[in-house]
Amino acid sequence: MKLFAVSAVLAALAVPMVRAQDVGFENPSKPKTYIVYAAEPQTIAAGKKAVVELHFKVQDGFHVNSHTPKSELLIPTNLKLDAADGVKVAPLEYPAGTAYSFSFDTNEKLEVYQGAFTVKLPVVATAGEHRLSGTLRYQACDHAACYPPKTLPVEVLFTAK
Amino acid sequence: MRGVRLPEDARVKKSAFFVLMMVFGISLMIWAGVYSLRARKLAAQQAQANHVVLTPDGAAVPGAGTGSAGETTAQDIPLKGKAAPAFTLVDLEGKKVSLADYKGRPVVVNFWATWCAPCKLEMPWFEEFRQKYQAQGFEILGIAEDDAGKDEIAKTAKKAAVTYPILLTDGKVAPAYGGVDMLPTSFYIDRNGLVTTETIGLASKDEVEANIKKLLGPGDAATASLGAAPAVGAGR
Numbered sequence: 440m441k442l443f444a445v446s447a448v449l450a451a452l453a454v455p456m457v458r459a460q461d462v463g464f465e466n467p468s469k470p471k472t473y474i475v476y477a478a479e480p481q482t483i484a485a486g487k488k489a490v491v492e493l494h495f496k497v498q499d500g501f502h503v504n505s506h507t508p509k510s511e512l513l514i515p516t517n518l519k520l521d522a523a524d525g526v527k528v529a530p531l532e533y534p535a536g537t538a539y540s541f542s543f544d545t546n547e548k549l550e551v552y553q554g555a556f557t558v559k560l561p562v563v564a565t566a567g568e569h570r571l572s573g574t575l576r577y578q579a580c581d582h583a584a585c586y587p588p589k590t591l592p593v594e595v596l597f598t599a600k
Numbered sequence: 601m602r603g604v605r606l607p608e609d610a611r612v613k614k615s616a617f618f619v620l621m622m623v624f625g626i627s628l629m630i631w632a633g634v635y636s637l638r639a640r641k642l643a644a645q646q647a648q649a650n651h652v653v654l655t656p657d658g659a660a661v662p663g664a665g666t667g668s669a670g671e672t673t674a675q676d677i678p679l680k681g682k683a684a685p686a687f688t689l690v691d692l693e694g695k696k697v698s699l700a701d702y703k704g705r706p707v708v709v710n711f712w713a714t715w716c717a718p719c720k721l722e723m724p725w726f727e728e729f730r731q732k733y734q735a736q737g738f739e740i741l742g743i744a745e746d747d748a749g750k751d752e753i754a755k756t757a758k759k760a761a762v763t764y765p766i767l768l769t770d771g772k773v774a775p776a777y778g779g780v781d782m783l784p785t786s787f788y789i790d791r792n793g794l795v796t797t798e799t800i801g802l803a804s805k806d807e808v809e810a811n812i813k814k815l816l817g818p819g820d821a822a823t824a825s826l827g828a829a830p831a832v833g834a835g836r
Contacts, residue, residue: 512714512748512756541718541802549717578715584782584801585716 473501473579473586478594485566485599490532493518493558493595495575502551503577505536509550513578514588518558520573520595528571529561541582564599571595678778679795684709684787685776689743689767692754697741697765699789705737706815709787711780713746714756718802719784723760725805729812730764736816737791740764745774745783788815 475496483489497503504513518531534557536550560571571594578588679685684707688698699707710726712719726740744753744766757766774780777787788797788811797811 510717512752513717514715541721547717547721580717581801583718583803584784585713585718586782587713588715 472589472591473498474503474575474577474591476575476591476593478596481597483562483564483597483599485564488561488563489599491560491562491595491597493560493593494555495552495558496555497553497579499554501579501581502539502553503579505550505552506533507536507550509548513549514576516552516575516577518573518575518593520560520571520593523569523571525565525567525599526569526571527563532559532561534558560595562597564597566599568598569596677795677798679787679798682795683793684789684795685773687770687773687776689770689773691765691767692750692757697767699741699793702739702741703793704791705739706791706812707738707789708740708812708815709777709789710740710742711745711774711777711783711785712742713744713783714748714752715746716783720756720760722784722802722805722808723757723762725808727760727762727764729809733812733816738812738816742766743769743773745769745780788812790815 475498476493479494481491483491503516506515506517508515516533518533520528520531522528534552536552539549539551539553540547573593573595575591575593576588577591579586684699686699688696688700691697699709708726710719710723712723723742726742730738730740742757742762742764746753746769748756750768753766753768777785782800784800784802786799787795788799790796796815799807799811803811
């Protein structure tokens with residue numbers, strides 16, 4: 440009986456142990472995406488000018504070029520949204536970036552997004568639920584290296600009442 | 601219950617139940633063990649495949665970093681001590697350039713891109729050191745790992761005052777060097793064509809020169825600083 444009880448307890452513990460080991464082997468030093476976006480359902484007034492906010496967050500330790508980087512050769516952060524029925528979209532409003540320079544050359548100033556940043560989407564929408572799909576193109580760097588440009592799928596969900 | 605004796609059938613059934621439960625428990629443990637081993641092996645393989653060398657942790661905070669890429673360790677450099685993968689690429693003038701053309705000479709193969717700000721910081725340093733150590737046969741080959749057009753690449757190289765060969769990627773050279781997924785990445789290749797060092801990310805100018813001096817060897821580095829011009833190594 441005792442043997443059975445010990446076996447059962449060990450067996451019950453084995454499954455969570457396996458899961459913990461899985462998590463432990465993830466490689467946190469190299470995220471698959473350097474920007475995180477979560478669609479947050481919003482409500483706006485139907486038939487009137489309104490602004491839908493899109494909240495992004497650049498992973499800690501990284502930065503991306505702003506929408507208007509200081510050099511034409513740098514790849515700007517750029518959001519493209521597909522058209523959707525019942526939604527008129529005005530040009531997107533991007534935040535200003537913050538000045539950034541690499542420690543070896545403080546003369547060259549870049550304009551970047553770090554941490555959280557918000558892109559504003561002015562819309563006029565008919566009553567009902569709306570979904571806009573698109574992609575955010577960006578190019579990330581850390582303090583010493585840069586990573587190839589990436590695109591992040593974006594879905595904008597809002598209800599016009 | 602003490603003193604009450606169960607009938608023979610009941611005792612047999614009870615024993616069988618215990619045996620069954622023990623077998624179930626042991627089977628579950630074996631399954632968990634096998635699953636765990638497989639998961640660990642798979643994760644270890646993935647970790648190996650995704651391995652990148654980042655600069656020191658303390659420098660990972662944006663804007664607060666030392667900016668030092670440093671030298672990677674032997675374990676981090678799969679190509680260390682091995683022959684540098686051969687390539688033939690086209691330069692900005694459309695001329696074919698092969699790594700084999702530089703046989704017998706110390707070479708730095710530098711992967712960069714027009715959109716990579718730290719790359720453009722170190723390119724003038726490479727140019728300066730190329731001039732400084734050219735008597736020792738030292739050469740830089742800049743490979744633009746970039747989707748940008750040739751004109752943009754040429755414009756960027758000109759802005760950085762680079763005169764060393766700038767080569768256009770063929771999409772195969774970076775995978776041959778282990779998959780260059782961060783820029784800048786540089787491979788230091790000695791006179792025997794062996795990779796001695798790989799650096800990932802922007803290093804300080806002093807570190808870049810130290811790596812070049814190490815590549816040249818103590819004698820060559822010293823003669824360069826004295827302004828002497830010894831014979832160039834084996835040549836092409």
